[in-house]
Amino acid sequence: MITADLRGRSVLVTGGGSGIGLAAVELFAQCGARVALNHLPNDERAAAEIERLKGQGFDIVPAEGDVSRPGEAEEMVRQAVARLGGLDVLINNAATPGTQEPIDFARLDAMTEAFWQLILSTNLVSVFRCSHAAAPALRAARGAIVNTASVAGLGRPGSSIAYGAAKAGVINLTKALARALAPEVRVNAVAPGLVETPWTSTWPAERKRAAIERTLLAKAAKPIDIAETMLFLAAGAGHITGETIVVDGGFN
Numbered sequence: 001m002i003t004a005d006l007r008g009r010s011v012l013v014t015g016g017g018s019g020i021g022l023a024a025v026e027l028f029a030q031c032g033a034r035v036a037l038n039h040l041p042n043d044e045r046a047a048a049e050i051e052r053l054k055g056q057g058f059d060i061v062p063a064e065g066d067v068s069r070p071g072e073a074e075e076m077v078r079q080a081v082a083r084l085g086g087l088d089v090l091i092n093n094a095a096t097p098g099t100q101e102p103i104d105f106a107r108l109d110a111m112t113e114a115f116w117q118l119i120l121s122t123n124l125v126s127v128f129r130c131s132h133a134a135a136p137a138l139r140a141a142r143g144a145i146v147n148t149a150s151v152a153g154l155g156r157p158g159s160s161i162a163y164g165a166a167k168a169g170v171i172n173l174t175k176a177l178a179r180a181l182a183p184e185v186r187v188n189a190v191a192p193g194l195v196e197t198p199w200t201s202t203w204p205a206e207r208k209r210a211a212i213e214r215t216l217l218a219k220a221a222k223p224i225d226i227a228e229t230m231l232f233l234a235a236g237a238g239h240i241t242g243e244t245i246v247v248d249g250g251f252n
Contacts, residue, residue, distance in 0.1 A: 004235040007032035010084035014038040015094030017046030019197035023223035029058035036063040036080040067126035077133035087137035089234045092127040093148040097159035123166035139184040144234045147189040178242030186241040188233045193248025194220045216250030
């Protein structure tokens with residue numbers, strides 16, 4: 001596991017209650033950072049994780065709020081920055097597939113207006129909302145943003161057409177924000193492939209096996225694999241901005 005000395009640094013992770021987000025919260029906290037864990041209101045699982053991490057001696061701040069909602073996202077960021085006393089790193093990780101099972105691309109009728117709104121607001125527009133709200137604090141700290149994209153945003157099959165389009169937007173937005181916030185703030189993204197998360201845990205074994213067989217490393221990623229790349233981009237990589245790093249085990 002890679003590490004860094006982040007004592008005295010503050011980090012906000014959106015969608016930090018499970019999966020990749022929780023792995024990021026834990027890793028940054030282990031490196032000494034004070035971490036605000038954003039989660040949906042009334043998320044008991046996230047509340048339990050916060051208590052677990054605080055019980056282990058980590059400096060964790062709850063940051064409740066639904067980033068898919070305009071106004072609520074920005075207020076969550078403002079409150080988190082106030083509680084943290086500033087902000088060095090923003091991890092825009094909150095996302096949803098909007099479905100329990102991948103939706104075949106041929107099922108165009110499944111891409112309803114409501115579904116598009118859910119996917120775009122949660123997976124794409126929230127990245128702008130939170131980055132915009134955090135920009136003053138990040139500029140003051142000469143900090144960094146790391147966005148969670150996906151290989152689906154690079155043209156690979158994902159959970160749906162809408163999801164892939166939203167993640168392609170995240171990749172484009174990453175470049176745009178890197179230009180907008182330069183030179184004070186670096187902005188990069190990670191694009192995971194198959195990751196062992198609560199969403200993929202219910203997939204049929206054959207589906208996961210077929211994906212794994214196409215990777216050079218012959219395994220699915222774990223959330224910590226993605227979190228380590230986030231740490232690299234946030235705490236190191238001082239001359240990298242506007243880039244998206246694919247973390248897919250060498251899919252071919």
